[in-house]
Amino acid sequence: MKKLQTIQEVITFVNENQLAFLYVSQEDCSVCHALRPKLTELLKNYPKIELREVEADKVKAISAEYLIFSAPTLLFFVDGKEYLREGKFVQFKKLTDAIEQIYSFEENKI
Incomplete structure (x- = not known):
């Protein structure tokens, strides 16, 4: 997973x-280290989602x-707008269902 090094890189x-x-x-x-491989594996099913890590x-x-107060925090953005926060x-299971719903909706728009 690629890491972003500055807030400007994150915003871009x-x-x-x-x-x-x-x-x-x-x-x-x-918890962050344990979650990283699970998340990477999950997102392999959604090739159009770009994933990056930021060390707070x-x-x-x-x-x-x-507005992040703890780690890990997972943020999913669609067209620059936050759609999901965990x-x-x-x-x-809940995360997968939410990603699937958003992904399938966005895929049908393309």
């Missing part, structure tokens, strides 16, 4: 990709820009 990524998924983590977060402890402005304890 969100605005330039129709389906943008941000994975906000922290270096010392064991390195890109401190992410907290203010997107944090801390992610329920993968």
